[in-house]
Amino acid sequence: MAFLAGTSCVLGMQNVALPFPQSFLNLGRGSAEALITPVNFSLAEMNGIVTRYYQYWRTKYLKPSRIVKGDYKIAFDRSGTTVSEAMGYGMLITVLMAGEDPEAQHYFDGLDRFRKRYPSDINSAFMAWKIPAGEKAVRNDSATDGDMDMAMALLMAHRQWGDARYLNEADVLIHALATTMVRPDCSLRLGDWDTETSGIVLTRTSDFMPTHFKAFQKATGDGIWFGVQTRCYAILSDLQQEYAPKTGLIPDFAEFKNGHWRPAQPGALEGPYDGEYSYNACRVPWRIGWAAEGAGDPEAKRILKRLMSWVVNHVDEPDDFKAGYYLNGKGLRGGNFDSACFISPTGVAAMSTDQQPWCDQVFEYAKNQKEGYYEDSVNLLCLLVISGNAWLP
Numbered sequence: 001m002a003f004l005a006g007t008s009c010v011l012g013m014q015n016v017a018l019p020f021p022q023s024f025l026n027l028g029r030g031s032a033e034a035l036i037t038p039v040n041f042s043l044a045e046m047n048g049i050v051t052r053y054y055q056y057w058r059t060k061y062l063k064p065s066r067i068v069k070g071d072y073k074i075a076f077d078r079s080g081t082t083v084s085e086a087m088g089y090g091m092l093i094t095v096l097m098a099g100e101d102p103e104a105q106h107y108f109d110g111l112d113r114f115r116k117r118y119p120s121d122i123n124s125a126f127m128a129w130k131i132p133a134g135e136k137a138v139r140n141d142s143a144t145d146g147d148m149d150m151a152m153a154l155l156m157a158h159r160q161w162g163d164a165r166y167l168n169e170a171d172v173l174i175h176a177l178a179t180t181m182v183r184p185d186c187s188l189r190l191g192d193w194d195t196e197t198s199g200i201v202l203t204r205t206s207d208f209m210p211t212h213f214k215a216f217q218k219a220t221g222d223g224i225w226f227g228v229q230t231r232c233y234a235i236l237s238d239l240q241q242e243y244a245p246k247t248g249l250i251p252d253f254a255e256f257k258n259g260h261w262r263p264a265q266p267g268a269l270e271g272p273y274d275g276e277y278s279y280n281a282c283r284v285p286w287r288i289g290w291a292a293e294g295a296g297d298p299e300a301k302r303i304l305k306r307l308m309s310w311v312v313n314h315v316d317e318p319d320d321f322k323a324g325y326y327l328n329g330k331g332l333r334g335g336n337f338d339s340a341c342f343i344s345p346t347g348v349a350a351m352s353t354d355q356q357p358w359c360d361q362v363f364e365y366a367k368n369q370k371e372g373y374y375e376d377s378v379n380l381l382c383l384l385v386i387s388g389n390a391w392l393p
Contacts, residue, residue, distance in 0.1 A: 016099045020096065021043075027387075057377070066080065076373050081131065085149070087115045088152075120141050125175075154167070154170035155167070175220070186228045204253055208233075214229065235261045253275065293348065311346055340366055340382075341374055351386065
């Protein structure tokens with residue numbers, strides 16, 4: 001059952017401040033400030049598509065803990081392994097679907113308990129980045145993006161359900177992020193293990209989450225997050241203008257060398273495409289697009305316009321967009337296929353760059369796309385933004 005936006009509802013013992021769907025409030029058509037959003041579906045149709053996709057996602061990936069009743073995890077693979085990134089996605093999704101799903105808070109709390117049971121071996125405020133299927137205790141370090149999504153989800157949970165414990169947990173996590181993951185120049189480290197002892201200074205562009213930085217600053221009053229936001233936008237802009245002036249494409253990782261940021265060298269961290277637009281950077285149009293759509297960031301729009309002007313002029317339709325590109329626009333070797341984790345984020349970017357036909361086509365493509373954990377999770381999060389249901393705390 002769905003509820004109208006802007007109301008509260010009670011589902012059992014669950015008080016929901018911003019019940020799904022919120023699109024009727026956020027994307028109310030006919031208003032002077034209406035956003036670019038798919039015109040080939042009504043708001044009710046889009047909400048129904050998101051609901052059905054969530055039900056599919058929840059059934060396939062939201063799994064009970066094997067050792068603690070009432071705890072939950074997001075299955076990263078068929079064996080039941082999970083990663084902190086997945087847990088962050090799960091917490092964001094469940095808090096946004098409250099109101100539609102009467103068990104949303106139950107699932108959110110189970111995910112939250114699970115992530116706290118597996119602290120990083122380096123900094124216990126963070127979650128260890130990978131937990132095996134059998135859920136045995138691990139000695140592992142953290143990944144920045146997962147903990148930032150968890151912190152954001154906790155702030156949203158406080159707004160959604162009003163329990164102060166969510167805000168207290170968020171404060172602890174945000175403070176740890178500020179003191180551990182942020183360098184003196186306000187660039188972001190890759191995890192709590194990333195101390196630059198090797199002499200290589202890297203950052204992951206898909207960790208650039210302006211929506212989160214704004215929420216963290218508002219919640220804590222810590223001005224460091226304005227510095228992080230400014231630095232991240234500057235890095236993205238420099239990378240586009242210096243290394244992808246014709247395409248606006250962003251590399252998975254950037255390296256600081258000789259006084260400036262440049263695309264990482266092949267094999268810098270994960271593989272041969274570390275300095276290209278691949279399976280990390282594909283999330284950038286969603287991360288930055290959410291800031292452009294939800295927070296109205298002008299710098300976010302400038303970055304997205306550079307990318308989307310190339311996309312719409314060089315790709316006939318969304319399902320022709322390849323799974324990875326060199327920064328010059330040539331398709332990556334082995335990436336000649338379509339995938340929602342590359343295509344759906346461009347639909348978010350299209351919302352703030354006046355690309356109406358592209359936005360329409362992406363939503364049509366994404367509504368039935370079913371792949372694996374990563375692709376489907378990114379797809380659902382993009383569907384939530386495009387449909388106007390990804391509110392900010």
